[in-house]
Amino acid sequence: MKLIFNPPHVRNTVITNEQGHVLYSTSTSFSFNTRVTVVKKHVPNEFIIGRAESSEILAKIEWHTFSSSVIKYDGMDLVTSQFIPPTGILGRRRVFQGPDGRLYKWKIGPSACVLMLDGAEVARHHPVNIGFRKAGHEAYLEVFSPVEHMVDLVVLTFIYVEKLRRGSQESPGTDRMHAPIEPAN
Numbered sequence: 581m582k583l584i585f586n587p588p589h590v591r592n593t594v595i596t597n598e599q600g601h602v603l604y605s606t607s608t609s610f611s612f613n614t615r616v617t618v619v620k621k622h623v624p625n626e627f628i629i630g631r632a633e634s635s636e637i638l639a640k641i642e643w644h645t646f647s648s649s650v651i652k653y654d655g656m657d658l659v660t661s662q663f664i665p666p667t668g669i670l671g672r673r674r675v676f677q678g679p680d681g682r683l684y685k686w687k688i689g690p691s692a693c694v695l696m697l698d699g700a701e702v703a704r705h706h707p708v709n710i711g712f713r714k715a716g717h718e719a720y721l722e723v724f725s726p727v728e729h730m731v732d733l734v735v736l737t738f739i740y741v742e743k744l745r746r747g748s749q750e751s752p753g754t755d756r757m758h759a760p761i762e763p764a765n
Contacts, residue, residue, distance in 0.1 A: 581723040583735065588708050588719035590739045590746075591617045595721075600629040604638070604735055617641040617743075619736060639736050643743070653736060664737060674741050678730055686741040693741050695727070695734065702727045703734050705742065 583603065585593045595604040601624030608617040621638040639653040648661035658664075664676040667685075674686045685696045695703035701724070708719045727734050 583721040585719045590742045615643040676737055688741055688745045
């Protein structure tokens, strides 16, 4: 499964499948002391590509600077230091327990994130490629069959780890400048 992010800034984006159907969207509100990203899940309109039949809030991420961020998902408030804690040298890996009870590990690289299960790759982020050395493409998350049953959680945790990865690379306000237009319902 290929999930395309347009624009590639995960806190304000529209996520489509290869056919162009809107599956998820994110929008982030900014206030003095906190930022909140709302992740919506959309039911695509099968007759009009790019339009959503309906949508619902999948999760909210409260980004905190001096304490652990909180992910509100499935009726729970998940403190990120416990739900998806840092591991490894410099905390460049984040581990969470899936609904199947297994441990999944996001490896946070310098240009992309990879989700691992038992040493095997189960999802991979492909950043934007403008096409100098090979064919260009938009940013996308490739989700392999072993985790398609929990794609909502894969997308949600990816948004979190990708924001962490980009945190030191982007100037303040980058997400605001790239805010997408909300998909039509």
